[in-house]
Amino acid sequence: MTTIVHLLRHGEVHNPDQILYGRLAGFRLSERGQRQALLVAETLAGHDITHVVASPLERAQETAAPIAAAHRLDVHTDGRLIEADNVFEGKRVSVGDGALRQPRYWPKLYNPFLPSWGEPYVEIAHRMLGAVYRARAAASGHEALCVSHQLPIWTLRRFLEAKTLWHDPRKRQCSLASLTSLVFNDEELVDIVYSEPAGAGDPKVTGA
Numbered sequence: 001m002t003t004i005v006h007l008l009r010h011g012e013v014h015n016p017d018q019i020l021y022g023r024l025a026g027f028r029l030s031e032r033g034q035r036q037a038l039l040v041a042e043t044l045a046g047h048d049i050t051h052v053v054a055s056p057l058e059r060a061q062e063t064a065a066p067i068a069a070a071h072r073l074d075v076h077t078d079g080r081l082i083e084a085d086n087v088f089e090g091k092r093v094s095v096g097d098g099a100l101r102q103p104r105y106w107p108k109l110y111n112p113f114l115p116s117w118g119e120p121y122v123e124i125a126h127r128m129l130g131a132v133y134r135a136r137a138a139a140s141g142h143e144a145l146c147v148s149h150q151l152p153i154w155t156l157r158r159f160l161e162a163k164t165l166w167h168d169p170r171k172r173q174c175s176l177a178s179l180t181s182l183v184f185n186d187e188e189l190v191d192i193v194y195s196e197p198a199g200a201g202d203p204k205v206t207g208a
């Protein structure tokens with residue numbers, strides 16, 4: 001029996017101040033992000049999706065909504081799909097912003113095994129895997145959609161591929177509104193398929 005669990009990164013977020021928003025409330029999809037969600041909904045319209053679940057953050061819930069509506073489903077919420085905890089929330093710490101040159105940040109930057117210097121990678125992978133297993137059970141023999149965030153999705157993928165969890169954020173294959181689809185034969189993972197139904201994006205757009 002084949003079950004597919006699609007991991008969808010949410011669409012573009014309205015963030016005019018270019019801060020790292022992490023788990024902060026109030027960050028919603030931009031107009032482009034709303035269009036991306038609709039494009040994904042159109043792509044998945046013919047799929048056998050029977051369960052939709054999302055991170056509790058607004059941008060994930062908004063991305064899930066048109067897909068759930070197209071399949072006449074409710075959007076369930078699973079806190080394990082949430083963005084990684086991050087000590088730099090609310091700050092401008094993108095490449096080129098000079099964060100690494102500020103001594104007050106140095107104590108938070110010494111350990112490469114902590115993503116964004118907050119929640120450990122292995123903890124992210126384990127909670128994401130738990131969410132995937134729950135979604136797989138809910139959609140057994142069909143397809144499930146889990147809307148999450150770039151770092152959790154990419155961390156889980158590396159975990160499932162038995163790769164080191166620490167990595168270069170600029171090389172993540174997880175663009176905005178992209179799908180990382182996990183294909184299971186019964187309980188065995190047999191394939192991982194990546195696609196960009198809303199069009200090619202820049203995976204270096206992080207902090208989402």
